[in-house]
Amino acid sequence: MRADARDNRLRILTAAEEVFGASPAASTEDVAKLAGVGIATVFRHFPTKVELLEAVYTLRLERLRDRAAELAVAADPGEAFFEFFGQVVAEAGSKLAIAEALTAAGSVAGEDARRAGAGLRQAFGELLDRAQQSGAVRVDAALPEVYALLIGASRGATATALEPEVRNRMLALVYDGLRPGRSS
Amino acid sequence: MRADARDNRLRILTAAEEVFGASPAASTEDVAKLAGVGIATVFRHFPTKVELLEAVYTLRLERLRDRAAELAVAADPGEAFFEFFGQVVAEAGSKLAIAEALTAAGSVAGEDARRAGAGLRQAFGELLDRAQQSGAVRVDAALPEVYALLIGASRGATATALEPEVRNRMLALVYDGLRPGRSS
Incomplete structure (x- = not known):
């Protein structure tokens, strides 16, 4: 893929993430508008709305997986585990909105998304292991x-639709x- | 309503709870079959699928609310609170399936369901209060x-789709x- 095509693809994905994360009922036109490209460019990269949504959903999961991998080498394993847990929950609203848009478009997460989801679960498992070894999480x-x-x-x-303070509590x-030390 | 009509209504609701609780994509015909009544009888009681689903969903919430009210006078408030918590979670699958069928039928929970839901939340709040007063739940x-x-x-x-053992853990x-005594 040429550099400008790659740039466009990324701009479309970033725009799609914002647009569908805010509203599952959004349209591909909304994405083109926010990305500053024509609708034809969107369809050249993603021939169907389902393909666009799957790519966005996969990107979301991959980013979380990468964040978990980053945190797996953090100095404080307990802090890293709880920080990641909180980040996943804080971002859940827009992630579920994208999943909902995918369902509404008549699809479920495809092979790429499933692979990214499995990678995320594995990376989370490593954070958990380390936090348990450090004594921050019960074994x-x-x-x-x-x-x-x-x-x-x-x-x-x-x-x-929790307020951030209630979510934190x-x-x-x-x-x-x-x-x-909390087991009953 | 005459006694036999009341019986039919209850049989239809009970059948609908089972049918839609197992599969959101079920049909009104499936309900009639399980209830052992004709489809015309179902439509006499519930002119639309949405009305049937709303009645089932409301019944579900009311039963949970009534169970909470029962447990609010239990001898052990802590046990009552955790028992109710576990029951709601155990029954969540079929309840969410009914809510999903309602969404698929193009509706959201109506006034009756909202009232029953508010009643359930209030009854749960009373169980929580008692459990806190008894020292079983942090204040x-x-x-x-x-x-x-x-x-x-x-x-x-x-x-x-947790296995019961994982759900219990x-x-x-x-x-x-x-x-x-667990606050950090």
Whole structure:
């Protein structure tokens, strides 16, 4: 792909992320407008709305996975784990909006998105391992239930459109349940 | 309403709860079949699919609200609170399926469902108050964040189609975060 085509692709993806993240009912025209390109350019890169949405969704998951990989070498593993948890929950609203737009467009996440999702879960598992080894997270909590809690906190924050302060108080309860020495 | 009409209405609602709770894409014909009545009888009670779905959804919320009211006089307020929390999460899958069927039918929860939902939240708040007064739940957790946690745990269990054991381990983490003497 030539450099200007690559630039355009990235501008379209960035615009699409903003547009669909804010409203699942947005149109490809809205994306073209925000990206400052013609609608034909959008369709040249992404022949269908589903392809555009899948690319945006995959990008979202890949970015989170990369952020988790970055944090996996942080000096304080406990802080890194809880920071990442909070970031996923804070960004959940726009991520779910993109997933919803994908469903509304008659598709589900494709192979790329599934691969990125699996990578994200694995990277989160590594953050959890390190946090447990450092003593910041209880060792009797396994990835399946902690990941379910991450998804749950994300959906809970989104479904009830929580104010940031309420979201943070909810997260404080979740974090306390994950800390060691708290098993009943 | 005559007794036999009332019986039919209840049979239809019970069948609809089962049918739509298992599959949001189910049809009114499936409901009539399970209820053992003709499709005309279903339409006599519920002229549209939306009306049927709203009635089922409202019934679901009212039953949970009534269960919460029952538990509000239980001998052990802590046990009552956590039992109710677990019941809501365990039943979330079929409840969300009904809500999804309602969305697919082009509607959102109507006035009756909203009233029942508000009643449920209030009844849950009373269970929380009692559990806090008895020392079973930390007093620095307010209803908005605890309710968000309830919704989140419900959605997390449903979105990831958790096995009951994983769901219970997830709930154990949530409960530990809600217990007193755990604030960080």
